[in-house]
Amino acid sequence: MQTVVITGGTDGLGRGLALHYLRQGARVLAVGSTPAKGEALLAQAATIAAADRAVFLKADLTSVSAARDLVARIESTCASVDKLVLCAQRYRLFGARAVTREGFEHSFALAYLSRYVLSHGLRKALEATQQPVIMNVGTPGVPLGRIHWDDLQLTRRYSGFKSTLQSFRANDLLGVAFAALHADTPIRYVGYHPGVVSTGMPAHLPQPLRACTKAAFTVLATSVPKAVTPMVRLLDEPPAERFTAHRATRRLPLKGQAFDQDAALRLHGLTHDLINAV
Template identity: 30%
Template sequence: MSASLSGPTVLVTGATAGIGYETARLLARRGAVVLLHGRTAEEARAATDRLIATDGIDGGLLRPLAADFVRLEEVENLAHAVVREYPRLDVLVNNAAIAAPERHTLTADGNEVSFQVNFLAHYLLTNLLEPALTSDPGGRVVNVSSSLHRSGAIQWNDPQRVRRYSRLAAYAQSQLALTVFAADLRVTAVSVNPGVCATGLLPLYGHEGAPAAAGAEHVVRLCDPAIEIVNGAYYDRSERVAPAPAATEDRTVKRLNKLAGLLVGHTA
């Protein structure tokens, strides 16, 4: 990656821990202005303070922001605040994610919790940020996906998985939806599997993972305007590969966009 990103503005969701935190750290070290999103204002501020204290990052490059993705109203408020204060946003990294819980759980908005946090919140956020997301060369959205999207299936008649729930199937559905979403944006967008890393999601994959910083390197690489990317493409770490077939099916892309718009009350 180039030594400096020369000051683009980047919003990283889920930036208080794991790959999101390391992504924010690497981007700020390269000169990006990083809007660091956390679930709460306290978590976002603590992560910002840690970056300043332990990495010596200039606090002027960091802006903590908060929204709990289990509440779509907070996602809307976050998007409106960003558009107001940062009318030009160069890169959006849709990274925030949770493991689906053991027991079926619905948010107050009526959505299965991992489907909302991992996909629907990012769908809503990205669409609301569209006025700020630059269409200039280098502007882009990077969705942090997973190899588990390949085992996913979107249950069109029961997307909330009320009738039949499995935490792994629910999580895989959310990752497939996020990957499909990259193919249906009016701005340049890609998905990336950063590899299995030692983060809070590790129990879904196994017992061993690479350091979160290693996964973040693959995300940060795709944020670099010097790196040419293919719109809608899927990257497995640093290599462009074909995603699950459903991720590029025109019918699936359109159907998901319609479903997500209905569930969040916003049609793209």
Template identity: 35%
Template sequence: MKTMLVTGGTDGIGKGIATHFLKKGDRVIVIGSSTIKGELFLNEARQLGAEERAVFMQANLSLVKENKRIIEEVKNRFSCLDRVVFCATNHKTRTEYSETEEGFEFNFGLAYLSRFVLSYGLTEILEKADYPVILNVCAPGMNGTVNLHDIQNKSNYKGANVKYHGSRLNDLLGVGFAHNNVVGKIKYILFNPWAVQTSGTFEAIENPLMKNIMKLIYKTIGKPVEEAIVPIIELLENPPISSLSAYKQRKEVSLAMTTFDKDNAQKLYNKTVQLLK
């Protein structure tokens, strides 16, 4: 039996992955912000006869202190961690710059900083597994740049662009992690699921007309969760040999793209460490 942790595991892709591996017989730790959705997940686990292998931990992952609490709780309760999957996100587009109580821009805290803290914070317990994997669901394979002078978009905030910027930050997170993880045992995978038919995508859209248009678009080009997670499951069960890889659905993304620049990755790592101090 393997042990895996899934952030954002009470909804959409995360829940689909968590449920699949519960059915397979693994232990699954799900992290989510809603206790109600957490209870629903545990109830579904009971119906599957998997209640002893299902764990829900409530946390606001936009806060660094909450990520650190989760790391300590996982280390205290489990001796080994085989897989970590990052799916936690917020689909709502914020029109104005807003900060968490810790002073970080909200999307920066949730979409990037949480994944940074968990990646490095869980390294020790992951390295106790035979074949540890971190899979980061973001959007590799897309063009774009990271503004290293304003990584939280404070001076030029545009809500519609912030999420794309977050994915570029995660591109560099993967590169930096693979470089800084000297043991090299953990396989870090960046994964772009493309368009997926999840309820959260539509719930975040306030304009009724735009919501209907998006539903029509996703119905045409989007995949249901059950189909979208198939290549993720394949990668988790048979990870690539290289320490870092990136995929857009089943197509491997070239790490020669400028979005994976090693110098920028190290600069971002240094800036992030300074911010966390």
């Protein structure tokens, strides 16, 4: 039986994938921070005769130690992991800079550090399977934002947009570095932009942006079940290359700063040192 680990597996795209793989007979470990959402997923799993294959793991992925603990919990219950899907995200586009208990800027911690810890931490469990794949869901190919090398935590001139965009660019480089560092790995690392998808994301935006985004979603956005189809195709039949980037059904060229290998390895080294102290 396949094991699929999905961070952010209790809502939006992650939940759509969780239900798909439960219907396919896989064991699904869905990670989220809200128990009620986890319980709702488990209740739905019971309606499709998948109660015994659905697991909710509560974790606050703004914390590096919680992400490490999650790796240990997964490894202690599963001998191997076939697919790791990284969807956990909470946009903080407005308001003051927030810092986690471990001292990291919030978006950097949740959207990037947790994905770094899980990608590298679950490598051995993934490599124990036939066709392992990591899908990092973000916005590869979008030419917005950059890595603020001199101030990764954005202690100076912070803005929520800047930090959100930086975390997206950091995830592009995470995939590039992972493939570069593990030349012999069977793991296929897929950076994935789903396009605009109608999920629970706007619920956490402040008004009037929340209402505007919801209205825009009704006109522009794809539904979760529709958006999940090309994701499943890539997860089930990953490309031959160790790292690829995609926007919905389109494969993206790996050119420019976003996918630069030197930058990727530099960020990897800095991240390693940053979280080593935790």
